[in-house]
Amino acid sequence: MRCLKHLYVTDPRADKQRIQETKGGLLKGSYCWILKNDLFQRFRDDPQSRLLWIKGDPGKGKTMLLCGIIDELEKESAKRLSYFFCQATEAQLSSATGVLRGLIYHLILQQPSLISYVRAKYDIPEEKPFESINAWVSLTDIFMDMLNDPALEDVVLIVDALDECKTKNSELLDFIFKSPSRIKWIVSSRNHCPDIGHRLRNATQTAKLCLEDIESTISEAVDGYIRHKVDQLTREKNYDDKLRHAVQHYLMSHANGTFLWVALVCKELADPRVPRRHMLTKLASFPAGLNQLYERMMEHIINSDDADLCKQILAIASVVYSPVTLKELISLVESLEEFDQDELKEIIGSCGSFLTLQKGVIYFVHQSAKEYLLDKASNQIVPSGTAHQHHTIFSRSLLVMSRSLRRDMYDLHHPGTSIDDIRQPEPNPLASVRYSCLYWVDHLSAAISDRTSIPIDDLQDDGTAHQFLSKKYLYWLEALSLLGSIPKGVVAMTKLETLLKGSEGTLLLDFVRDARRFILAHGRVIGNAPLQAYASALTFSPRRSVTRRLFKGEEPSWIVAKPTIAEDSDACLETLEGHDGGVNWVVFSPDGQRLASASRDKTLKVWNATTGHCTATLEGHHGWVHSVVFSPDGQRLASASRDGTVKIWDAMTGQCLETLEGHGGGVNSVVFSPDGQRLASASHDGTVKIWNATTGKCLATLEGHHGWVHSVAFSPDGQRLASASRDGTVKIWNATTGHCTATLEGHGGEVHSVAFSPDGQRLASASRDGTVKIWNATTGHCTATLEGHHGWVHSVVFSPDGQRLVSALRDRTVKMWDVGTGHYQVTLEAHGGGVRSVVFSPDGQRLASASHDGTVKIWNATTGQ
Template sequence: MMEHVCDSKDAELCKQILAVVSVIYRPISLEELTSTIESLARFDSDPAALETVIGSCGSFLTLREGTIYFIHQSAKDFLLNDAHSQILPSGIAHQHHAIFSRSLEVLSRTLRRDVYELSAPGFLIDNVSPPDPDPLAPVRYFCIHWVDHLRDLNHAEGVAQKQLQDDGPVHTFLLRNYLYWLEALSLLRSIPQAVLAMQKLEPLVGGSGNGQLADLLQDARRFVLSCKGALEIAPLQVYASALTFCPTRSLVGRLFRDEAPNWIISAPDIEADWITCLQTLEGHGDTVKSVTFSSDGQLLASASNDRTIKVWNATTGACMQTLEGHSDWVMSIAFSGDGRWLASASRDETVKVWDVATSACVQALEGHSDWVSSIAFSADGKRLASGSRDRTINIWDAATGACIQTLKGHVRSVTLLAFFANDQQLASGSMDKTVKVWNVAIGACIKTLEGHGDWTTSMAFSMDGQWLVSGSENDATAKIWNATTGTCIQALQGHNSHVASVTFSADGQRVASGSGDGTIKIWDTAKGACMQTLKGHREWALSVTFSPDGRRLASGFGDKTVKFWDVATDACAQTLEFHNGGITSVAFSEDGQWLASGAESDGTVKVWDTATSACVQTLQGHQSSVKSVCFSADGQRLISGSGDRTAKVWDVATGTCVQTLEGHTDWVTAVAFLRDGARLISMSDDGRPESRTWVVKVWNAETGACVRTLEGNSGSVARPSFVTRPNTRLSADRDVQVLDLFDTETQPQKISGISTVPHDHGYRISPDGVWIVKHDQRMLWLPSEYRPLTSAIYKSTIALGCSSGRVLIIQFSTEAFER
């Protein structure tokens, strides 16, 4: 076969083509081949001639729809084994090096900002059509595989090390082109490949002692993990969202600061360094109830109230599969030890077993008469245990699906299960406040552990089976037990709400606990001391699990997300001012100089300088969450309404509470100054419940006396709004109603709508809270941790109050954006 090639007039070209095609990782197009072999450049204008050259390799290659394939795997094997000396005379490493070098050369020449000329920063990837000609068509292969060719160089020759030196080819390429490369991968719908590429490069550099490049690669990996969600939606957000929300000391952020959008005049204050959360996975439509790693740590599965299970690549965060089939919430999931099977328990009273490779449901196990709330595989994968609200535990033969045993003894719902390491015993937790240990062989309960003040919500064994950790509903503790004796040896205290999930690290030295207070805590098993507290979810931490190597933690929460955390290193200290709880209300002063924020948990009001984002006052005095805040027209006073049924008036300059207004019998959900400053308004839900009314009180601002009480029917006043212009009108959401605050005979009148916001230059938050838009054009994608619970707009400045307790202030340009 080689004789035919060698006898052709294009013998040398054919050998070059065969050499390239023999070592690449997928079939390539004619355009990609032309970019790979410099001598083929002359065929750019004559593709038919290039096809003729490919035809000369007909014993090995075939051309289908512009893509080059081997006619059979045996053809590739022959070239690499029998014809190696003819097509790869310098060795396969030399060919990898040639393709790698050519990749960086062509990519550096091709990549640029907005290569498809989309212009709009929020242009969605689903709406992108490649231009003709497509500037990325010749470099698609290079974009995805340049790192693979570097990795497969022969390290003994020292070639790879030369490429990985500081100021060497790789370092220079990333310094100049990293964001442009990410944009290209986004356009190619291949952002997970960027994560893999950085992960492959880091160990290569680690061995060569290249400090600057090693630091850049570590930062580049964190950068793409943090903005992956944005780039999978809108390619140009690599210059907007990614740069806006990266840490101030990010190397990538500093290198490409000139690429940041010029329509953001003042960016929000962001942490100086990368936080513990590696990435946030979005895709579920409801609460994530359970997360679990496969035994090799390559996959993560998540179960949700949206009735689906998702299987994710644990390295890149890419969703690989969505398993559908349950007709109600999926409560619990578990991988078999070999990773082949995934079991799921559901409120539809069934257990399903899935083939992980094919996504097929291979078993549907029925036998429970109520919700199935927990599932567990034995270590050998031969048995499957399911716990139910019907108070029983079923043991199933995993191969046949037959129920081989039913364990009875709990007097309330069985909420969780875990096999001992020896597979001979099973532990079960229940709403009856006990943990039972069962001998699986005989089906008998051999031990009952008691000590929690409420029902057991979560439970896990250490890998060696020596210890058992359990979490409880209302006593906010996790307990560590000696699994042999049943003795409680540690009580882990520190959460402010129930402990929903617990897990051991593989070495048994750490316990992770997720709580209804929205935090995850990492504990030292031996000492019972809290080592780390992880924050970042909006709602309850319903499930936590360590990766097998103990370096990462995955969590599932009520905010529909899954998060990966880096727990191998200490979390960085927070240097920014926070509320200790979700933000419930934000309001600008009339001149936009100040912003006030109220929080859910800590009962404080903070006043921020909008120019510097610095907290200038923390106002303390409320005994419950702050529901609403509002400045007086002159900005000298601030009123706050609280769940403690009071409203307070504060001197903004001194931070002193000058009045406490009492008289409401329920939460004060909205407050305002009237424009003349002589009167205050407060609203509460303390009207007649049967008529669904609210109550408004009007106060004398000087004396604090209540001068008027009004009732109105709003249907719902979850977020009422006031209009405080000199006409003294008041409105509530839903059917907008107006009350004259002076005329006692005036009845509510419906009006078409009221605006309480100064001219906002078109900037606002999208209805789903994911985007900041201008005149309905998407501008800035908000990462999940910065999506607001509440927001305020003053002209072109937007304030975001987040569930984490953060307040972000972003000022936008009033001019048309240029980039």
């Protein structure tokens, strides 16, 4: 089923099997003590006990303990059990969205009827709820509905290594606390994780099991594990009783209740190169304590014949963004190209016991091993610094991609071949370059951010990045499609454009801007059919597109009569579609990463401003939503509706936190104060209300207008309010006392919008009379009237630097003006309906506009291209 395929991020069952194999198998004697533990029994049997938190230091056996609990609970056929193992070294396994996707996926495998909850979101194509990097809201909606299904009974959900969930960890805890009370959770984490500890310690119905508090029990379990491992060594190495006893005694006296320490030492003792006669000498070289053991392992590597190779491999493993395969490792380390896979496995085996190889993929044996290398041994493995290592990976990635990528990597031939019909060939020509295709820009970015200057050649015209993109860009897009990662390409091009900030006028920046526009325009088509990168994508690109000109030779020869396409790209970078009615308002988040839109379809939508994917749809209003605004910290949204209410939402979870009622008519506009403590709303009832944004209490009602109030704005210092009304005036108010300090008159029609300049010295107002007026915000004098609009002006906004002003018109256009001269600069045309709202991104590089045509458009605000 396609939606289940797209939901998939990992199969937790396979992860559990891999973990157990990596750790040498699950030994019942190492975990069976938990079944007799009073705290666990109360949690299991008491319906009021909702959450069991197991915590302990690294290497104490938390993960294997949870594996054992899973095995025991799975024996109870009536239970529905789902679990997830977080892993900090793997991006998809270290995010809250990954956790939910894994838990949902596993539950559906057990109870297929639950797929209906996934399909309800998936069947809204523009939502892309699982592919988006901001899919949290969609997934929480799906999972919460699923957990509330009365047919789903006796559910236990398990999340291991909560501290290794690096993205939205707090939101994941919120979800756990808000889930239905009949759902039981088991989570584990390390000690000394302040955020997790604070939240879980203060949670109700939570049982805490600290492994250090039951030291004798854990020591007994470790001793049992030691006896098991020594039995294995005795069989494999033919120990006599004396040697067996000596090894067992040393391990028991030095283990300090740490399973991982025992496992690492026994792995070293099992090495065939260690003769039995040297066993005690070898054993005595292992110090107690994990860090001390890691130090000893590092010393051994440095003194080995493969020291240089091992250090290169450890350096790669320490900085990659996801575990790499053997083939990918070879592509990233030039000196490994001469070795075959068997030799490479031997070299990895020489890397102490830091790494383990499972089904061709290289993993750290434990998160603490990676942390040791980066925190304590970085001088040995990355003597030139991590930035240099990132740059090395970037350079190698460009080299191997340049060698490997070509047109039609899978020999599909037909440009219409759907991605769903493609079978991966064997051998896979992308196997060695998969990692490079996905992460080359990330490594370049990391290299630059840690350096004092950009590498000389990499981001210059005709430099390494320019040469690669000029020759291989379309082949790279095809590869991303085959890898199911077109959104990764959008993010990469956006990141590359950001890295080039300050390089105006360079050929590379021009190309990157065009390349980003190209993937935004055609990414969905290419993602569905990889070879469309050369067919429709090129054919329907502007004739002067840099990408089209560079890859003109790739255009299909069988298209004889080519469509008439504009010479140049218009200024529109992207069109966001998904609303079922006109869009009344659009706003950027304070960090510029998200957009929120308000629509006549009674919903709000939140969008990823980079990829254009809709990440959430917020429902709850019973009338058109006229306005939406982010709080200054980006954590909340406020919306104003024709239904007469203002709603406050959690911008991360999409939950409605508060509904503010009190207006006697529809609410047209809402805005947060700069400190986020207050809200102001403007209404059909002719008033402006000021609210406490935390409690929802109405603090003041400002009266004085003789008609609907269309718009309200706080001054940058939060001391004043400006309101625009149907009565043709703009009023300025003292935001503390509520007194009207000035009434600005001069428009020949109702005033739809008002905005303060960033310095608070000026006001701009937009009117039905077809003009924009600029006012001195202190004296109230009109300093300029901007004419040239053909019809009503719905919205006006200053750029972040205050140098430009943009107006949104009923005639379907957006106009940009120079504030200093009052001269018109450019008209942006692309909407199919009147433009209701316009806003600058916080950096002033982009504009977003909302229209009656049901779309939001993102524009280049700097070049008009």
